[in-house]
Amino acid sequence: MGVWKFSETKLMEDYNFNPILERFYTYGISGLVRENIQNSLDHRLDKRKPVEVVIELGKLNGNDIPGFDEIKNRIKALMGTNQYSKETIDNMKAHLNDRSYDFISFEDKNTKGLSGSNFGYSVSGKYSYSAYAYSKGIHFEDSDKVNEKLRGGSHGIGKIASNAASILYTMFFANCDEYSNETLGGTIQLIDHQLDGKTYRSTGYYTDEISDKYIPYKNEEYHRVFHKSTRGLKIIVPFLRESFVNKDMIIQSICDSFMLAIINEDLVVHFNDITINALTFEDILDENNIFPETDNGKTDVFTKLYFRTYQNLHSDNFIISDKHQDYRFKLYFTYDESILTGRTGIYRSIGMKIEDKKIVSNVNKPYNALLIPYSVEEDVFLKSLENESHTKLDFSHFKDKENQENAKRFINNIDREISKVIESEMNKHNPPEGKLDTSDIIYDIENTFKRDIEKRFVELHIGAGNTKKTILKTSDTEEEGESTKRKKRKGKNKPNKLVKIKKDFGNEPKEYYQIPGSLIKRYSVTDKENLFINVDLNDIYEDKKTGNLLVTIVDGMGIEYPNEYNLENTYEYIADENTRTKLRFNKNCIYLINFEKGNIHLSMKVKNHSNKFSKLRFYLEV
Amino acid sequence: MKVRLLKEEYLKSDNLFDDFCNNLIEGDIDHFSEDEYILPELRPFPFYLAYKDADQLEKSFMEAFKIIKEDYIKIDREITMSQQFWHSLLLVNFRDYVIEEHPAVTTNKNRFKNIVIKSFDWENYIYKCLLAVEYAVDNLPEVEHDLFYSAVINNLDLYNYLIKYTVTRNDKFIINVLKIVERNNLSTLMKSQIKDRPDLGKDERYGRRVIFEFNKDYPVVLSPMMDIDDMESLLLNHLSKYKS
Numbered sequence: 001m002g003v004w005k006f007s008e009t010k011l012m013e014d015y016n017f018n019p020i021l022e023r024f025y026t027y028g029i030s031g032l033v034r035e036n037i038q039n040s041l042d043h044r045l046d047k048r049k050p051v052e053v054v055i056e057l058g059k060l061n062g063n064d065i066p067g068f069d070e071i072k073n074r075i076k077a078l079m080g081t082n083q084y085s086k087e088t089i090d091n092m093k094a095h096l097n098d099r100s101y102d103f104i105s106f107e108d109k110n111t112k113g114l115s116g117s118n119f120g121y122s123v124s125g126k127y128s129y130s131a132y133a134y135s136k137g138i139h140f141e142d143s144d145k146v147n148e149k150l151r152g153g154s155h156g157i158g159k160i161a162s163n164a165a166s167i168l169y170t171m172f173f174a175n176c177d178e179y180s181n182e183t184l185g186g187t188i189q190l191i192d193h194q195l196d197g198k199t200y201r202s203t204g205y206y207t208d209e210i211s212d213k214y215i216p217y218k219n220e221e222y223h224r225v226f227h228k229s230t231r232g233l234k235i236i237v238p239f240l241r242e243s244f245v246n247k248d249m250i251i252q253s254i255c256d257s258f259m260l261a262i263i264n265e266d267l268v269v270h271f272n273d274i275t276i277n278a279l280t281f282e283d284i285l286d287e288n289n290i291f292p293e294t295d296n297g298k299t300d301v302f303t304k305l306y307f308r309t310y311q312n313l314h315s316d317n318f319i320i321s322d323k324h325q326d327y328r329f330k331l332y333f334t335y336d337e338s339i340l341t342g343r344t345g346i347y348r349s350i351g352m353k354i355e356d357k358k359i360v361s362n363v364n365k366p367y368n369a370l371l372i373p374y375s376v377e378e379d380v381f382l383k384s385l386e387n388e389s390h391t392k393l394d395f396s397h398f399k400d401k402e403n404q405e406n407a408k409r410f411i412n413n414i415d416r417e418i419s420k421v422i423e424s425e426m427n428k429h430n431p432p433e434g435k436l437d438t439s440d441i442i443y444d445i446e447n448t449f450k451r452d453i454e455k456r457f458v459e460l461h462i463g464a465g466n467t468k469k470t471i472l473k474t475s476d477t478e479e480e481g482e483s484t485k486r487k488k489r490k491g492k493n494k495p496n497k498l499v500k501i502k503k504d505f506g507n508e509p510k511e512y513y514q515i516p517g518s519l520i521k522r523y524s525v526t527d528k529e530n531l532f533i534n535v536d537l538n539d540i541y542e543d544k545k546t547g548n549l550l551v552t553i554v555d556g557m558g559i560e561y562p563n564e565y566n567l568e569n570t571y572e573y574i575a576d577e578n579t580r581t582k583l584r585f586n587k588n589c590i591y592l593i594n595f596e597k598g599n600i601h602l603s604m605k606v607k608n609h610s611n612k613f614s615k616l617r618f619y620l621e622v
Numbered sequence: 623m624k625v626r627l628l629k630e631e632y633l634k635s636d637n638l639f640d641d642f643c644n645n646l647i648e649g650d651i652d653h654f655s656e657d658e659y660i661l662p663e664l665r666p667f668p669f670y671l672a673y674k675d676a677d678q679l680e681k682s683f684m685e686a687f688k689i690i691k692e693d694y695i696k697i698d699r700e701i702t703m704s705q706q707f708w709h710s711l712l713l714v715n716f717r718d719y720v721i722e723e724h725p726a727v728t729t730n731k732n733r734f735k736n737i738v739i740k741s742f743d744w745e746n747y748i749y750k751c752l753l754a755v756e757y758a759v760d761n762l763p764e765v766e767h768d769l770f771y772s773a774v775i776n777n778l779d780l781y782n783y784l785i786k787y788t789v790t791r792n793d794k795f796i797i798n799v800l801k802i803v804e805r806n807n808l809s810t811l812m813k814s815q816i817k818d819r820p821d822l823g824k825d826e827r828y829g830r831r832v833i834f835e836f837n838k839d840y841p842v843v844l845s846p847m848m849d850i851d852d853m854e855s856l857l858l859n860h861l862s863k864y865k866s
Binding site: 016019022023026082083084392394396408553555556557563564610613614615 | 636637640641644646652725726729730731733787788789821834836837838839840859863
């Protein structure tokens with residue numbers, strides 16, 4: 001019998017991977033971080049001290065991962081029946097012989113750990129170990145009811161988030177309970193498969209089996225990464241997906257999701273050599289690679305704003321109701337014209353943010369807010385509204401119509417109540433000033449209209465002598481709207497200077513002078529072509545006597561191609577008329593043109609006319 | 623048949639996939655905008671045509687052309703050229719058909735995005751088919767339609783390239799190019815990769831380069847007005863720059 005236990009079954013039933021895996025995969029590394037830290041906060045031991053979570057990101061060799069040989073054999077036995085499961089399996093198989101594997105682990109301290117590990121699998125529901133280790137889709141209810149209510153998880157699928165982060169859908173958990181029982185368990189989520197003539201179910205458990213009963217392995221002689229010697233739980237995700245290996249993103253999502261827990265000293269996170277606690281939090285927010293300054297001030301990470309807003313309590317008796325009753329919240333609020341994206345952070349009592357809520361028709365208003373439940377009662381209600389990934393308040397997961405309607409009402413009321421605050425703050429900052437006198441505007445419009453009409457018509461004379469008639473005709477060209485006016489103005493100031501511009505002619509981007517079309521003259525007679533560039537080169541190049549000219553082609557949509565035009569195919573020779581010498585040239589560059597006369601005059605002999613309709617642009621090397 | 627348009631912001635929302643899978647879109651009035659169209663009965667048609675098998679490809683395209691011509695081409699272009707319309711139609715009115723034809727869209731979010739809410743541009747099969755039918759109906763006698771359709775299917779790479787860019791997305795130009803390609807038996811050559819010109823880039827094909835040559839000639843707008851025979855010699859001349 002192997003170290004991984006799969007139940008036998010008569011029929012292959014599950015041909016698909018558990019769909020929740022795919023869904024959690026899309027939540028990325030931040031989904032994984034949220035899920036695991038939240039579980040740790042839920043199992044806090046001493047309420048006077050913060051929960052500590054130690055996150056480690058590193059590499060493991062295949063043979064350090066418990067039962068890896070068996071995992072390989074199982075995966076080799078998987079048969080995909082549809083495109084999606086085939087792709088997943090192919091990807092798994094492609095990673096069976098990697099030189100090393102990324103892993104991430106989450107170890108918690110000042111937490112309870114799972115209880116009853118020494119009893120192994122049990123149906124009584126008395127011990128959290130059995131529920132966690134041997135079943136999916138349920139969570140163990142804490143016998144302490146208040147605590148149970150405050151817990152973050154309500155969908156019981158936290159564990160599978162860890163499987164989803166692993167290329168081979170594998171996760172381990174090392175547990176140490178209050179009696180210092182150290183055990184190691186794990187799960188792997190595959191599909192039903194056949195191996196050595198037997199058919200197995202999709203889920204495998206890393207566990208010992210003694211007289212038909214699952215009992216966890218003692219945590220001895222495993223690689224350091226799998227050890228857990230203080231009370232609590234340690235989750236290890238081996239074969240971590242490459243896209244999840246992102247340190248900055250991990251720190252960002254810790255800070256963003258658990259800001260309140262951290263600054264209220266309910267949580268401390270150690271990540272590799274960084275400690276995130278109430279003291280270091282602000283400094284970490286200022287780190288540019290983790291919370292980058294965006295050019296236009298728009299961002300989808302609002303942690304810094306929430307941190308600022310948390311200083312401004314707007315009301316600790318902010319009421320939002322559903323169909324039946326009122327719920328009390330604390331609202332923190334900032335109004336600041338420099339904020340470009342308005343969001344309301346909705347938090348749970350455990351200090352975890354659920355959502356950057358967009359308030360209907362206020363998403364671009366200059367505000368920021370935090371909404372936090374006042375007591376357990378509100379928190380329980382909020383928790384019931386979370387979607388399964390704890391990233392949004394939602395009503396669609398309610399099966400009961402009445403509950404669904406009620407949830408919807410409540411969510412709509414959040415929008416409404418916060419809109420009112422935003423509106424009143426905006427009015428405070430931008431007081432409406434009396435009535436507006438509009439008579440001027442109307443006069444102005446009338447006048448412009450008249451002028452526009454006059455301009456749009458031209459007089460036309462038809463016939464001669466007595467039959468001569470004058471009629472009005474609208475001119476064909478579009479008349480002077482604001483935009484054409486602007487164009488004209490631009491036209492007047494047509495650039496007749498060289499502009500420095502970065503271009504890539506195949507090697508790497510460099511600066512070149514772009515020569516505006518207005519300075520260029522080209523004409524051709526039979527197979528001779530002349531090119532004048534009328535610019536004072538002595539102005540630009542102080543003591544450079546020669547330089548290279550590059551040519552690009554522009555297509556019908558105005559897109560420019562730096563390496564498309566081929567001078568060699570087009571011209572037999574190119575000569576510098578100022579010095580009367582032939583010049584060397586290749587595909588898109590004419591070399592060593594003499595600058596001493598101040599302008600450029602080239603003559604070419606054309607050997608192939610197929611390029612004569614091309615539109616060209618010219619550049620000088622800086 | 624009533625087609626209610628889903629709100630634009632809802633079509634972009636993260637919930638869309640989950641709601642679609644759990645059949646929660648149609649029942650919720652909040653997801654819909656004020657706009658609705660009352661249209662003659664519309665039949666669903668193959669709308670995602672990434673088939674490798676040539677027979678399957680041809681069969682499905684032809685079916686799509688046929689149904690678009692019978693049911694959709696009469697509808698105001700403002701409606702049929704709108705992404706919101708097609709996405710609403712697929713997500714709500716044709717939900718059962720979509721799931722039956724492409725079961726993966728309920729298990730894989732990426733497949734869902736790629737198949738059901740694919741953006742409505744030259745890469746979208748509905749868009750491709752709709753334009754082809756328009757071109758045929760507006761320009762060709764009934765008897766020539768099928769010939770044009772098979773030319774489109776035969777030269778998909780070229781057709782895609784032609785409808786991708788605004789300058790070449792012109793009915794007469796496209797019809798002429800495809801006619802020339804077919805009557806000179808150039809279909810296979812045009813879609814094959816240019817192997818002996820590493821200077822051009824990785825995935826260059828004869829057909830695309832020839833169209834690019836048209837695109838480089840100023841003034842570009844003249845090409846559609848050219849007589850097909852003049853255009854033929856120009857096209858062959860462009861081709862000769864790449865293939866002796």
